[in-house]
Amino acid sequence: MNLTRRDFLKAFGLSAAALGLGAKFPAAPLALAPKRAPIVPHGGNAMLMDTTKCVGCKSCQLACKKKNGLPIDDQPVSLCATALCYVDMKNVSPDPSKPVIQPIKRQCMNCNDPACVSACTVGALQKLSTGPVVYDSNRCIGCRYCMYACPFGIPTFEWDKQFSLMKKCNQCADLQAAGQLPACAKACPTGAIQYGRRDDLLTIARQRINDPQGKYVKHIYGETEVGGTSMLYLAAVPFQALGLPALPDVSPAEASQMIMHSTPLVAATVATVLTGLYFVTRRLTAQPTTVPVHPHIGGH
Amino acid sequence: MIPQPLIDAVIVLALFILRIGLPLGLLMSIGYWLQRKLRPEDFESATTFDGKLTWRKRLGREINALPAWFPIVAMLMAIGAGAGVYRLAAGLGASTNLSQAYPWGLWIGFDLFMVAFSGGAFTLAAIVYVLNMRQFHAAIRPTVLTGLLGYASVLIILMMDLGRWDRFYHFIIYPNLNSALFEVSWCILLYTTVLVIEFMPVALERTRWERAKNLLRKLPVPLAIVGATLSSLHQSSLGTLFVIMSERVHPLWYTPIIPLLFFISSIAAGLAMVVAGGTLSYWVFKRSLSQELVGGLGKFIPWVLGVYAVIKLGELVYIGETGMIFSSGVYSALFLTEMIVGVLIPIVLFALRGCRASRAWSLVGAVTVLFGILLNRFDVAWFTLKPVPGYTYFPSLIEILIQIGVFAAIVFVYTLVGHYLPLFEGLAPVEQTPEPNVFRPEHAY
Ligand code: SF4
Ligand code: SF4
Ligand code: SF4
Numbered sequence A: 001m002n003l004t005r006r007d008f009l010k011a012f013g014l015s016a017a018a019l020g021l022g023a024k025f026p027a028a029p030l031a032l033a034p035k036r037a038p039i040v041p042h043g044g045n046a047m048l049m050d051t052t053k054c055v056g057c058k059s060c061q062l063a064c065k066k067k068n069g070l071p072i073d074d075q076p077v078s079l080c081a082t083a084l085c086y087v088d089m090k091n092v093s094p095d096p097s098k099p100v101i102q103p104i105k106r107q108c109m110n111c112n113d114p115a116c117v118s119a120c121t122v123g124a125l126q127k128l129s130t131g132p133v134v135y136d137s138n139r140c141i142g143c144r145y146c147m148y149a150c151p152f153g154i155p156t157f158e159w160d161k162q163f164s165l166m167k168k169c170n171q172c173a174d175l176q177a178a179g180q181l182p183a184c185a186k187a188c189p190t191g192a193i194q195y196g197r198r199d200d201l202l203t204i205a206r207q208r209i210n211d212p213q214g215k216y217v218k219h220i221y222g223e224t225e226v227g228g229t230s231m232l233y234l235a236a237v238p239f240q241a242l243g244l245p246a247l248p249d250v251s252p253a254e255a256s257q258m259i260m261h262s263t264p265l266v267a268a269t270v271a272t273v274l275t276g277l278y279f280v281t282r283r284l285t286a287q288p289t290t291v292p293v294h295p296h297i298g299g300h
Numbered sequence B: 001m002i003p004q005p006l007i008d009a010v011i012v013l014a015l016f017i018l019r020i021g022l023p024l025g026l027l028m029s030i031g032y033w034l035q036r037k038l039r040p041e042d043f044e045s046a047t048t049f050d051g052k053l054t055w056r057k058r059l060g061r062e063i064n065a066l067p068a069w070f071p072i073v074a075m076l077m078a079i080g081a082g083a084g085v086y087r088l089a090a091g092l093g094a095s096t097n098l099s100q101a102y103p104w105g106l107w108i109g110f111d112l113f114m115v116a117f118s119g120g121a122f123t124l125a126a127i128v129y130v131l132n133m134r135q136f137h138a139a140i141r142p143t144v145l146t147g148l149l150g151y152a153s154v155l156i157i158l159m160m161d162l163g164r165w166d167r168f169y170h171f172i173i174y175p176n177l178n179s180a181l182f183e184v185s186w187c188i189l190l191y192t193t194v195l196v197i198e199f200m201p202v203a204l205e206r207t208r209w210e211r212a213k214n215l216l217r218k219l220p221v222p223l224a225i226v227g228a229t230l231s232s233l234h235q236s237s238l239g240t241l242f243v244i245m246s247e248r249v250h251p252l253w254y255t256p257i258i259p260l261l262f263f264i265s266s267i268a269a270g271l272a273m274v275v276a277g278g279t280l281s282y283w284v285f286k287r288s289l290s291q292e293l294v295g296g297l298g299k300f301i302p303w304v305l306g307v308y309a310v311i312k313l314g315e316l317v318y319i320g321e322t323g324m325i326f327s328s329g330v331y332s333a334l335f336l337t338e339m340i341v342g343v344l345i346p347i348v349l350f351a352l353r354g355c356r357a358s359r360a361w362s363l364v365g366a367v368t369v370l371f372g373i374l375l376n377r378f379d380v381a382w383f384t385l386k387p388v389p390g391y392t393y394f395p396s397l398i399e400i401l402i403q404i405g406v407f408a409a410i411v412f413v414y415t416l417v418g419h420y421l422p423l424f425e426g427l428a429p430v431e432q433t434p435e436p437n438v439f440r441p442e443h444a445y
Helices: A002-019 A028-032 A059-067 A115-119 A145-149 A173-177 A183-187 A198-210 A253-261 A263-285 B004-038 B042-048 B055-065 B070-090 B106-117 B119-130 B134-161 B180-204 B210-217 B220-240 B258-284 B291-298 B300-319 B330-351 B353-357 B359-383 B397-420
Strands: A045-050 A086-091 A101-106 A125-127 A133-135 A193-197 A231-234
Touching (some): A045 A198, A059 A086, A059 A183, A115 A125, A115 A145, A183 A193, A193 A198, A198 A231, A253 A263, A253 B180, A253 B220, A263 B119, B004 B070, B004 B397, B070 B134, B070 B397, B106 B119, B106 B134, B106 B220, B106 B359, B106 B397, B119 B134, B134 B180, B134 B258, B134 B397, B180 B210, B258 B300, B258 B359, B291 B359, B300 B330, B300 B359, B353 B359
Antiparallel strands (some): A045 A193, A086 A101
């Protein structure tokens, strides 16, 4: 659906004069907008989770809570403001009487072309060239647009507070900058989470899925989804069964930004057309040149 | 076996009655009772008093001169304000039913349709000042006021919706030009300013500030052009909001050209508001445009809705999703209701000369347009979002009370302005022998 719709948008480009939809307009003031992911050549840093190696011990979830100063005594049932990393115990068996549990660690995918960054009203979200999508809690106004924009439904919200802010994982951007491992990758006892350069991880992942004896689904989730993500997954069962949505290869931000960038063109066109109409119709209706304002104004 | 969609519909209906109808009815009856208490006979007899009025009696008389619904509306507004204070003090989680899967709800739906309904202000200003159809001029003042109140209420509700409402000004100092919500906020702010300036003549008319009045006399045409430009930007970028939500909005509604659809339908909604306002102000305030002119505005509606329908359905044909129109269960029902009640019926009605000549039928036609667009905005923002297992959304009592309070505030201010300011000047009582008008101050005493 999305691809055809996007083609349609391009085909619709000729109506740019009507509302400027689809026209890529190089607007000068767009310097104010966050830059589009100037990723370093090797793809920045990333994490690879091999779900087949995960035993569901939830050490990563606990380490994440500790690292982010979140309460460790609750039992989250999904991603939430107190669990930015959540180990989801998925039943992947098609037969309800014989459940088969496959854990998967879920968190922000730190997309390469993040919809949340494009959507954020106040530019509180930013994609670093090294990989992480970071968040400035001093800017956020809590509008929750990012929650709807994110194709993975990742950003959470501090519903319980009087002044609520958005919360999400940023792949421990501070630890990464200090040359350390993200907390979850460090905590995992089985090596299910690997941290490194994105292109190295893709090479490792490709070796695993191409292994003839391998049990893997032949797809690296996150390699191309919504323009690629800094979180990669391998699995032995279909990714949708693990709760990872099937997504197109382009970010939802693309169509939206295409339209947003046409704004100056739309404004100029509408204003010009209206001004033209004013002079044409004034001539046609042969009205006096002064504008007859309300007769009662100042009529004392 | 009863089909599941039917059961769903019945449950939603029951919820609406229980959660919205009941509290509203209860509040209205208390208000009615209070109003009877507030307007005892001795306020009347106070007029024969020896000229010295206590403030209490004076206030009583002023209230007495206002229309009967005023105290009810004032009370609903006060309750809404109380609920608003509770929301700000308690936080979003405690006061709303919003959740991880439904971070936006009733309030955003309200913002969407209220902005569309307020489209009358830019449409009419463009018709009168840009297209030079000055015959519609007399309807400008009430329409601009409706628009102004609509946008002001949207600003209040938007503020209620922010997790950090104390930082509402951040969108001014931290711009993100890629964000549709950024553009919406800016345009609404600027356009509300335009509306305030457009409304100034009414506020200043009875003052002696001649310089300001002279300045305002030069402004209508540029203001109409700026206002229509800003409106075309934010009416459409309210649609752009949903372009990024390709994974959540149902394919029948999701399209990258949703901004265009929002913009065109806002023109239809705006025209319908002016037409409905024509009949309502005729009935309630005994003043209105002549039905000939109201019908003249109604003539535009089939054209605008026609363009809307062609683009909306044309896009589905182009994509090849026409089959979904009939095969998507509840979604089909919603889509067809929108298209039949909100588009087809008004096109037919306003194409008929008999309908345009009748105040009552024009009102019916206008209400169907407004209903269709209201449903469309709620469909996009709420009803057709892909369900997330384990989550449902229905607004909480606080959300509803704040919403009702905002509606009440609109009626409250409108009544006051109509009572004390020259809002209906130029709108002569038409097609009827003039009656004493409760809205003219000289009749208030
Ligand atoms: S997963 Fe969602 S929240 Fe995380 S970077 Fe991507 S769009 Fe943003
Ligand atoms: S909730 Fe905060 S981070 Fe998310 S879009 Fe709004 S301002 Fe940006
Ligand atoms: S720490 Fe490793 S093994 Fe344990 S739940 Fe997390 S990913 Fe799985």
